[in-house]
Amino acid sequence: MTDSAKRDLVAQWAFDTRPVLLRFHLWLEDVEVERAQAEPVSAHTFAPRGIARCLAMTSAATALGTRLFGEFGAGAKQDKATVNQVKKAADAVSAYVMSEGLWHLTRTLPENHALMVCLGEGLMPKAGETPEMGANPMLGFGRVYARPDLARTVDRRVRRLLNEPGHTFEQFYAWLQARGITVWGAAVDTLENTSRFADGQPTGPMAVFHLFDSPLRLARPYESYMGCLTVPARVAEAAAGSSVLLDYRTPRKQVAEAIETAYPGIRREHIHVWTLRGKSRVHRLGGLWEEWKKAGVHLVEDGWKAPSGLAVFTDSGTYAPTFLVGSWQDEAQAPHVFLCDGYAATAEAMQAASLSDVLDVRSTMSLFSPTFELPFDVEGRLMQLDPSASDFAQRLNDVIGGRGVEAGKVSAYAEAIGDATASNMPLGKPVLHADDFLPEKNWSVLASVGYMCDDPYTGAPGVTRVADNVYRVTTRLATRKASSRITFTLRLMESFETTRQVFSPLLVRFLSGVDHTTRPVKISDSGRIRNELQTMIPQALEHDGESIRVHFDRINEMVLSRQKQAAIQKVLAWYKANHPVWFHWLELA
Known part of the structure; x- marks a missing residue:
């Protein structure tokens, strides 16, 4: 590329992404684009070029801001309570930066378009965690980003979907179509591998944003577990050619045989199966591991070197391994196949499954309960039961294996199935596909990933310091049959400490010592604080029309200390008293 062409490229990217660059006071020094195809990703996706590029820049800003100001590594060798607070602080930064980026980039959307978060990650404590380890800052269901008037219109309808008994997703979607409103749905995990981030691990943490050309079929916030199996498309096609239905419930011996059919001559030990590992998962996944071991394949362990040369990890991170699913040849020209199995949280599972056509893989899922206390095969069956049936307890007992189930457990599982039903999760199917979450048969997705640390599955580097206040940040845009790896060189336009304030939520600034009574107040403070409350403490909010x-x-004091709660309450009371018009929506219980 000539110097002139390079300058033009950087200038065009700077122009297209200016809403995000200006918001975070960043200067675009350079951009490098590596495409898997001749055309840009925007030529293959539903999102206009400017929106697609702004999403990439938002992912980059989220990765950069979280890595620099999210207390990376501050939880290393600390007690659980400290680690929990470090994780929440990092989640707060990542969710805030992502939200701010979305707010600014959607100002360039067509007037009848809105973006709505349908699946988020962070509200549910993971299996084995205590309740306060959930309730993390996040972008959750119902967050709408659009031009102001349209955002308010869609937001009112979302509240009706949430609060009005009997109002269904089908009615919500029909209302959108009748008024010519296009809503793009999103599945978001602003900080994947939070524990590794808090521990300062060199690989894993990333920001993941999937944008769909329609809203997902959910009617309220939902987070649980999903069984997931992702194999190369070639394997699924080989199984179909042998009249074998290959999905999450297929015996793994048959999956291994399908791999051998698809890749003649492959050795079983060259079939690499990635699942979450660890002692805490033996009860849930032990049976799955045994199936694979009996098939003679390689169960990927911590430290195994991926083709990138980097060591993989199996303690967390169910999304990124999907990018390695496929085949390659080693130095001796022997074929190797990599696939993913096990389970993931709902948002991560849907994100990975929606990559099917993007990466030429096939993903199937099975709905599990939020507690996930039983073996994987049992979980999938119990979530298909009807909790309203008179013999529900007996059927549950039969599924679990004839062991007596205490009344509390029966009620808990009935409630879990009821929550899934109320959320409009696609129940009634033993196996799910990404299509089941979308209202149209023909749908598209645009995946945007920002790498905070090195990614062993793609070899993408994490945030790298180039010089004082200059950083390289790698992102990835992917859609059906097209993907690009984009590396930005970004310069902070302010001092490091001033930039920290730019990337920090307003409420966090006040908690860190900034005096809210002497700081100049802007009308935008109202929207920012409303946004931050929904991100940081959604469990404490009661929505009543336009009011919150x-x-x-x-709020559990293990989630947010009493001291911090009191400080935030004082700030909110001051804003309400001194700026009642701008904060008319705010009420303190």
Whole structure:
């Protein structure tokens, strides 16, 4: 590329992504684009070029801001309570930066278009975690980003979907279509591998954003577990050619045989199966591991070197391994196949499954309960039961294996199935595909990933310091049959400490010592604080029309200390008293 062409490329990217660059006071020094195809990703996706590029820049800003100001590594060798607070602080930064980027980039959307978060990650404590380890700052269901008037219109309809009994997703979607409103749905994990981030691990953490050309078929916030199996498309086609239905419930011996059919001559030990590992998962996944071991394949362990040369990890991170699913040849020209199995949280599972056509893989899922206390095969069956049936307890007992089930457990599982039903999760099917979450048969997705640390599955580097206040940040845009790896060189336009404030939520600034009574107040503070409350403490909010009532008594002090709660309450009371017009929506319980 000539110098002139390079300057033109950087200038065009700077122009297209200016809403995000200006918001975070960043200067685009350079951009490098590596495409898997001749055309840009925007030529293959539903999103206009400017929006696609702004999403890439938002992912880059999220990765950069979180890595620099999210207390990376501050939880290393600390007690659980400290680690929990470090994770929440990192989640707060990543969710805030992503939200701010979305807010600014959607100002360039067509007037009848909106972006709505349908699946988020972070509300549910993971299996084995205590309740306060959930309730993490996040972008969750119902967050709408669009031009102001349209955002308010769609937001009112979302509240009706949430609060009006009997109002269904089908009615919500029909209302959108009748009014010519296009809503793009999103599945978001602003900080994948939070524990590794808190521990300062060199690989894993990333920001993941998937944008769909329609809203997902959910009617309210939902987070649980999903069984997931992702194999190369060639394997699924080989199984179909042998009249074998290959999905999550297929015996793994048959999956191994399908791989041998698809890749003649492959050795079983060259079939690499990635699942989450660890002692805490033996009860849930032990049977799955045994199936694979009996098939003679290689169960990927911590430290195994991926083709990138980097060591993989199996303690967390169910999304990124999907990018390695496929085949390659080693130095001796022997074929190797990599696939993913096991389970993931709902948002991660849907994100990975939606990559099917993007990466030429095939993904199937099975709905599990939020507690996931039983073996993987049992979980999938119990979530298909009807909790309203008179013999539900007996059927549950039969599924579990004839062991007596205490009344509390029966109620808990009935409630879990009821929550899934109320959320419009696609129940009634033993195996799910990404299509089941979308209202149209023909759908598209645009995946945007920002790498905070090195990624062993793609070889993408994490945030790298080039010089004082200059950093290289790698992102990836992918859609059906097209993907690009984009590396930005970004310069901070302010000092490091001033930039910290730029990337920090307003409420976090006040908690860190900034005096809210002497700081110049802007009308935008109203929207920012409303946004931050929904991100940081959604469990404490009661929505009543346009108003939000904050209930601090709903917040676990292990999630947010009493001291910080009191400080935030004081700030909100001051804004309400001194700027009642701008904060008319705010009520303190």
